[in-house]
Amino acid sequence: MNNEFTASSQKYDAVVIGVSAGGLNALTTLLPKLPNDFPMPVIIVQHRASDSDNFLIEHLGRLSNLQVKEAEVGELAQAGFIYLAPANYHLLIERNRHFSLNVDPPVSYAIPSVDVLFYSAARCFGEQLIGVVLTGANSDGTQGLKEIKQLGGLTIVQQPETAQERYMPDAAIAETKVDYVLPLLQIGQLLTALAEGGVE
Amino acid sequence: MPSKNELWVFEVDLLLEAIFFRYGYDFRHYSRASLERRVENRLALSDLSSPSEMITKVLHEPAFFELFLKDMSITVTDMFRDPHVFRVIREVVFKQLRTYSRVNIWHAGCATGEEVYSMAIMLHEEGLLKRTRIYATDYNNRSLEVAQQGIYPVEKMQEFTANYHEAGGKGSLADYYQAKYEYAKINDIFNASITFANHNLVKDQVFAQMNLIVCRNVLIYFDQHLQDQVLTLFANSLVHRGYLVLGDKETLALSKVQDEFECVSYEQRIYRKLAKV
Ligand SMILES: C[S@@+](CC[C@H](N)C(=O)[O-])C[C@H]1O[C@@H](n2cnc3c(N)ncnc32)[C@H](O)[C@@H]1O
Numbered sequence: 001m002n003n004e005f006t007a008s009s010q011k012y013d014a015v016v017i018g019v020s021a022g023g024l025n026a027l028t029t030l031l032p033k034l035p036n037d038f039p040m041p042v043i044i045v046q047h048r049a050s051d052s053d054n055f056l057i058e059h060l061g062r063l064s065n066l067q068v069k070e071a072e073v074g075e076l077a078q079a080g081f082i083y084l085a086p087a088n089y090h091l092l093i094e095r096n097r098h099f100s101l102n103v104d105p106p107v108s109y110a111i112p113s114v115d116v117l118f119y120s121a122a123r124c125f126g127e128q129l130i131g132v133v134l135t136g137a138n139s140d141g142t143q144g145l146k147e148i149k150q151l152g153g154l155t156i157v158q159q160p161e162t163a164q165e166r167y168m169p170d171a172a173i174a175e176t177k178v179d180y181v182l183p184l185l186q187i188g189q190l191l192t193a194l195a196e197g198g199v200e
Numbered sequence: 201m202p203s204k205n206e207l208w209v210f211e212v213d214l215l216l217e218a219i220f221f222r223y224g225y226d227f228r229h230y231s232r233a234s235l236e237r238r239v240e241n242r243l244a245l246s247d248l249s250s251p252s253e254m255i256t257k258v259l260h261e262p263a264f265f266e267l268f269l270k271d272m273s274i275t276v277t278d279m280f281r282d283p284h285v286f287r288v289i290r291e292v293v294f295k296q297l298r299t300y301s302r303v304n305i306w307h308a309g310c311a312t313g314e315e316v317y318s319m320a321i322m323l324h325e326e327g328l329l330k331r332t333r334i335y336a337t338d339y340n341n342r343s344l345e346v347a348q349q350g351i352y353p354v355e356k357m358q359e360f361t362a363n364y365h366e367a368g369g370k371g372s373l374a375d376y377y378q379a380k381y382e383y384a385k386i387n388d389i390f391n392a393s394i395t396f397a398n399h400n401l402v403k404d405q406v407f408a409q410m411n412l413i414v415c416r417n418v419l420i421y422f423d424q425h426l427q428d429q430v431l432t433l434f435a436n437s438l439v440h441r442g443y444l445v446l447g448d449k450e451t452l453a454l455s456k457v458q459d460e461f462e463c464v465s466y467e468q469r470i471y472r473k474l475a476k477v
Contacts, residue, residue: 072449073420073449073450073451074424074454086449089420089449090234092231092233092234092237093233094231094232094233095209095232095233100231100233100234100420101420101449102231102234102275102420102421103275103276103277103417103420104234104237104274104275104276105274105275105276106276111276116237119237119240120233120236120237123205123208123233123236124233126203126205151204151205
């Protein structure tokens with residue numbers, strides 16, 4: 001089915017996604033594309049208002065083949081789950097793959113910040129990490145994606161022309177020589193293919 | 201050969217050992233991901249290229265260590281942060297505190313004091329302030345200075361006011377501060393009830409018997425080992441049936457002391473120490 005991408009042997013252990021304005025639509029399109037046996041955790045920072053937590057989780061949970069939940073302190077990141085950062089906290093992942101949170105100042109005006117998650121995930125997963133930047137109207141995620149690339153991870157950015165807000169994808173692409181620039185549906189296909197054994 | 205990443209981990213380990221050896225501050229059991237971000241920021245700000253370079257400076261320049269200590273405490277705090285918690289404290293916890301003639305409250309990790317004044321305001325409105333002694337502690341002296349002065353940027357007052365009302369405030373927050381230019385100063389009426397003091401949760405001991413301990417958004421910076429140690433300190437510091445309030449994302453669920461407490465409100469992270477059996 002994912003004939004566009006042919007197999008290679010690179011194995012990945014986690015996907016991190018950063019998304020801001022336009023994120024509800026983007027995640028609504030992307031997440032249902034991941035199969036229920038998707039073999040690695042998906043960890044998302046979505047900028048949003050503090051009181052929309054439950055709505056977002058329930059909404060995405062209904063559409064997704066995977067279980068969607070808020071990441072909790074001390075919880076082990078596992079396959080089968082899509083984790084969302086809680087509002088008003090930075091989400092980080094420790095080297096033992098357990099989540100942690102903090103209330104440090106906003107980064108690029110954002111808390112949770114994509115950069116903060118990406119930095120820690122890059123340190124935790126190194127080459128086994130896939131970083132994805134989607135629609136958004138600020139530059140959060142740019143530095144983090146660069147870090148993922150520098151530590152050998154795979155970088156994917158939503159094609160700016162197809163993004164509801166292209167600022168965040170543009171910023172990421174300007175700073176890093178990213179591996180793939182794709183529309184949402186193809187990002188879904190690519191992630192699935194990578195999970196099944198990778199692509200050339 | 202170790203990878204770049206492994207080398208980084210090793211260097212940060214050594215840095216934390218150096219700080220402990222030289223100054224007695226023990227950051228070895230802080231959450232590592234958050235701590236490493238601060239190390240990274242400090243490297244950038246001081247134009248250094250590796251944690252190893254920080255070790256030399258930390259060992260030989262106390263002023264540089266002061267900077268690092270400041271980095272370790274830069275966080276965000278608000279008046280009536282998570283207003284629903286303050287509402288339940290007011291409605292449920294105060295009802296019990298009212299039955300005591302003297303009340304001790306400890307804000308551990310009080311940062312710049314916003315949370316402490318929030319509590320004092322509620323106590324005042326409920327007629328409990330006079331019988332209460334509030335101990336507000338942090339290990340960061342600069343934060344304590346700000347806390348003691350009670351001076352905050354005036355533009356934050358709008359958000360604080362909204363929080364205050366959501367938390368069940370009975371008057372107007374403006375009754376409790378004077379705005380001047382870009383600052384708002386909390387009224388002096390609370391000074392007599394609050395003792396600000398330096399206390400390091402990692403190494404300092406119990407100093408009084410408490411009826412209520414509020415420690416919010418501090419434990420998230422600690423690993424499980426250190427959380428257990430600090431929670432044990434709290435358990436020992438509380439009177440029987442005393443209350444413990446944690447941050448919105450913190451819980452006793454994984455801790456060693458969970459059997460010593462009952463949950464008053466899981467949603468608001470309000471716990472109560474069980475009577476000794
Ligand atoms: C995020 S602030 C919490 C402020 C307030 N309780 C709140 O929830 O808004 C965390 C505070 O913990 C303090 N802290 C960190 N380690 C500490 C230690 N070992 N002993 C005492 N305070 C500590 C920091 O200095 C900082 O002021």
